[in-house]
Amino acid sequence: MVKSSSLKPEFLEEIKKRLLADKTELAQDIERLADEDPLMNPERTAESVPEFEEASSQMQGSERIAEEKKVLEKRLEETEESLKRIEEGSYGICKNCGNPIDQARLKANPQALSCLDCKSRLSQKQESA
Ligand SMILES: [Zn+2]
Numbered sequence: 001m002v003k004s005s006s007l008k009p010e011f012l013e014e015i016k017k018r019l020l021a022d023k024t025e026l027a028q029d030i031e032r033l034a035d036e037d038p039l040m041n042p043e044r045t046a047e048s049v050p051e052f053e054e055a056s057s058q059m060q061g062s063e064r065i066a067e068e069k070k071v072l073e074k075r076l077e078e079t080e081e082s083l084k085r086i087e088e089g090s091y092g093i094c095k096n097c098g099n100p101i102d103q104a105r106l107k108a109n110p111q112a113l114s115c116l117d118c119k120s121r122l123s124q125k126q127e128s129a
Contacts, residue, residue, distance in 0.1 A: 006100065007092045015110045019083050026076040030069060037065045078111040094118055
C-alpha cells in the first residue's frame with residue numbers, strides 16, 4: 001500500500017507555490033551563470049586573445065561557476081521531484097524510511113525529501129566517507 005501524506009491541501013498549495021517560484025528562480029540563476037562563464041561566452045574572449053594569466057583566471061572563474069551551477073542544478077532537481085511528489089500525493093513522506101516529514105521542516109525547506117533523522121544519518125555517513 002502506498003502511504004499518503006496527511007498534509008492539508010492548503011499547506012500543499014502553499015508549498016507548491018513556493019516550489020514553482022523557486023523553480024523559475026533557479027532556472028534563471030542557472031542561465032545567468034552560463035552567461036557569466038567566460039569560457040562559455042565567445043564574444044568576451046574574442047575581443048582580445050587572453051594572455052596566459054588571464055586565461056588561467058578565466059579558467060578558475062569557469063570552475064567556480066561550474067561548481068555553483070552544480071549546486072543550483074541539484075536544487076532544481078529536488079524542486080522538480082518535490083513538485084512531482086505533490087502531484088503523486090507522496091509529498092512530505094521521507095523517501096528513505098517512509099515516515100512523515102515534520103511540517104515545520106517542510107515549511108523551512110520545501111525541497112526536503114527525507115526526514116531529519118535520515119538526513120542527519122546520511123550527512124554523517126558522507127562526512128565520515
Ligand atoms: Zn526518514
